[in-house]
Amino acid sequence: MNILALETSCDETSAAVVLDGTKVNSIVISSQIKTHSKFFGVVPELASRAHIENINSVIYKALKNAGITFTDFAQQIDAVAFTAGPGLAGSLIVGAVAAKSIACIYEKPIIPVNHLEGHIYSALIENKSVKPPFLSVIISGGHTVLIIVKDFGKYKILGNTRDDAAGEAFDKAAKMLGLSYPGGPVIDKKADKGNPKAVKFTRPYLKGSWDFSFSGIKTALLNYLKENPANNRKHLNDICASFRQALAETICFKSFAAAKEFNLRQIVLGGGVSANSLIRTMFLQTGQKNKIKVFVPSIIYCTDNAAMIARAAYLKQKKCGLKYNQNELKSSACLKLTNWN
Ligand code: KG4
Ligand code: ZN
Numbered sequence: 001m002n003i004l005a006l007e008t009s010c011d012e013t014s015a016a017v018v019l020d021g022t023k024v025n026s027i028v029i030s031s032q033i034k035t036h037s038k039f040f041g042v043v044p045e046l047a048s049r050a051h052i053e054n055i056n057s058v059i060y061k062a063l064k065n066a067g068i069t070f071t072d073f074a075q076q077i078d079a080v081a082f083t084a085g086p087g088l089a090g091s092l093i094v095g096a097v098a099a100k101s102i103a104c105i106y107e108k109p110i111i112p113v114n115h116l117e118g119h120i121y122s123a124l125i126e127n128k129s130v131k132p133p134f135l136s137v138i139i140s141g142g143h144t145v146l147i148i149v150k151d152f153g154k155y156k157i158l159g160n161t162r163d164d165a166a167g168e169a170f171d172k173a174a175k176m177l178g179l180s181y182p183g184g185p186v187i188d189k190k191a192d193k194g195n196p197k198a199v200k201f202t203r204p205y206l207k208g209s210w211d212f213s214f215s216g217i218k219t220a221l222l223n224y225l226k227e228n229p230a231n232n233r234k235h236l237n238d239i240c241a242s243f244r245q246a247l248a249e250t251i252c253f254k255s256f257a258a259a260k261e262f263n264l265r266q267i268v269l270g271g272g273v274s275a276n277s278l279i280r281t282m283f284l285q286t287g288q289k290n291k292i293k294v295f296v297p298s299i300i301y302c303t304d305n306a307a308m309i310a311r312a313a314y315l316k317q318k319k320c321g322l323k324y325n326q327n328e329l330k331s332s333a334c335l336k337l338t339n340w341n
Pocket of ligand 2: 272
């Protein structure tokens with residue numbers, strides 16, 4: 001099944017053509033980083049405007065790169081998928097309207113996908129034989145969630161963040177350090193050149209709960225910077241390395257504790273923060289030590305992209321069929337993760 005998928009939940013306009021959920025024939029991601037970087041975060045109104053400006057050319061390029069024209073679209077594409085939520089309301093609507101219009105014109109079935117499901121299954125684009133049960137660890141700019149995936153489309157949420165998401169913590173830390181947005185990749189690069197033991201930040205393990213909380217590490221960084229103003233620049237790489245270490249250890253420790261507690265032998269990472277070089281190595285090494293298989297998406301599939309939406313859509317239609325009525329499909333900014341039935 002060849003799926004055209006669209007992702008517009010936040011600040012990336014993306015379209016992909018993916019065969020059977022695993023063969024990515026094309027993927028186009030138009031990033032709005034330049035638009036938002038001066039505000040150190042995503043401005044919803046600007047994001048939806050940029051999606052409107054970009055969506056047509058992104059779809060056109062994705063089809064062209066897959067060797068598909070609008071003339072042979074009907075023969076080549078079997079279904080259209082889109083991110084129905086959660087995300088920014090205005091951004092979601094742009095993708096939903098585009099997907100529904102195309103599906104309507106070409107009389108194609110349409111598959112709504114929860115954005116979190118995109119992240120859950122993104123590592124399975126390149127690991128097609130992975131089957132549940134597994135522990136999904138989603139660490140992104142908007143979410144930090146531990147989910148037991150009992151079967152495709154059957155979930156048990158173990159824990160969420162109580163305050164900032166992991167990516168948000170990186171982005172806010174970068175702002176405090178005078179670095180650019182998004183902060184995750186910048187801190188990651190600087191951290192490679194620093195000493196992770198230079199500053200001792202707390203590890204908020206929240207024993208007795210599977211939730212996360214990163215506001216304490218953030219405040220610790222703020223206090224450190226206030227108390228050591230002269231040091232900031234000189235030790236920037238060390239501060240970044242220490243901050244990254246604290247976040248990575250916290251996420252890794254809790255994820256493996258959950259996998260052991262629930263006897264899960266596979267961990268699947270997803271979300272923008274799974275692009276972090278230390279987090280990737282730490283998970284892979286800890287997995288080897290504990291005989292738990294760890295799957296991480298390629299960097300391009302970590303941050304928001306439409307190929308992961310196509311992957312989730314493919315699995316969903318395989319299990320539930322193509323049953324969605326266009327007129328009933330709505331996008332929702334706070335869409336909950338629910339089981340397929
Ligand atoms: O998954 P994503 O594209 O968007 C959401 O669904 O939220 O994640 C974006 C987040 C940003 O906060 C960004 O700073 C973070 O992913 N990120 C990273 C890295 N690359 C992106 N965080 C840490 N290390 C990285 N290398
Ligand atoms: Zn995302």
